[in-house]
Amino acid sequence: MSENELFRERKFVFLDLEFSSLMPNAEILEIGGLLVDQRTLKIEKEFEYKIRPKNIKLADPESLRLINYTPESWEDSRPVNEVLEELIPIFKDNIMVGFNIAMDYARLERVFFENGYTFYQRKSDPFYRRRIDVLSIAYAKLKDEPQIKYFSLRELCDYFQIPIKKEHSALEDSRATYKLFLKLLEF
Template sequence: MRAYVTLDLETTGLEPRKDRIIEIGAVKVQGGMVTGEYATLVNPRMEIPERITALTGISDEMVQGKPYVREALEGLLEFCENLPLLGHNLMFDYSFVKHNAVNLDMDFEKEGMDTLKLSRILLPDLPSRSLQNLRVHYQIPQGDAHRALEDARTTYKLYERLRQEYEEQHPELFCPVPLFYKVKKQGPITPAQKRYLQDLIKYHRIDLNVEVESLTKNEASRLIDTILGTYGKIER
């Protein structure tokens, strides 16, 4: 029986180009049994939106002193080894990891399986195929919903239930497939951008909700444009 790693993330939003990872949860499965887990909060170096804290329970205070994304991803990549991934709406989680990995010069090319795609094919009559609705449908117990490790555990249990019920009739659906997500590397903020941004913040007395040093070149450019459009230029 194949081995795989179930992956789930919590993030500050839905767009990997501008939002950030705040928690990683992963479960290693071999022979249908859990053989290891990896979990960490991630300091996004920005304020966590209130709506995300309300959804996940993860606050700014909780991520203080936690690893930055480079250290967190190094641990994840080591944990995953060369195993395929499993996820519920897997491309969402994969896109965030891939986006950060490319920016940090890390290699993350994977095959994967998606319980959302499986459930759409195998359970077409259900009114919803969200992870939580499928958990209730199969009476899978869970602790904290919308926390990465708990959701990864639930996804593993859901996959094994689907596999037990349907793999014999539909073995092709349970084979990992290559995951394709193209990412263009974004370099870090330039020294000139950093100086100008810091001058704008000081001049307009702006309380920024993100660490300037953590910005990419593109993020810094968008932020500068936003400040100029909102507050105007520095008058000499």
């Protein structure tokens, strides 16, 4: 797809990442998402990767608890560079969509850079000018709703009666963000 192709011809990549802590240098431990046709809004593909941590001793125990990290549950995890190679074709020419997506994008950009990819040139960034933040949409549409106080994914999903089966699972949070996005389009 060329740079001049229409924005609306691209697919959505609903994306969520889980981290070893809330610190900016935290390791990505899980990546999950959905590839969605923008015109039909139908899910075409789901993906989920557990990333092998390089230094789990630096992780925040609370972050590990939230994502249900155990050495056993991460036994089949993969090195981050292998996962990045598989993600590039999914990301290429598409639109990243997520909840508070700036944080996930910044960390993903850092990990790509650390693994030899550079996103500092427009043509090398698969999401150059192509990111949609569902939190921003929710705030714009619901800012005057008195019952919404924190604009968290959980609170917004509760408001729209969207069940989240497993909070702090990258794939499940991507699914919840997708469902929230659909509700906000109708709102």
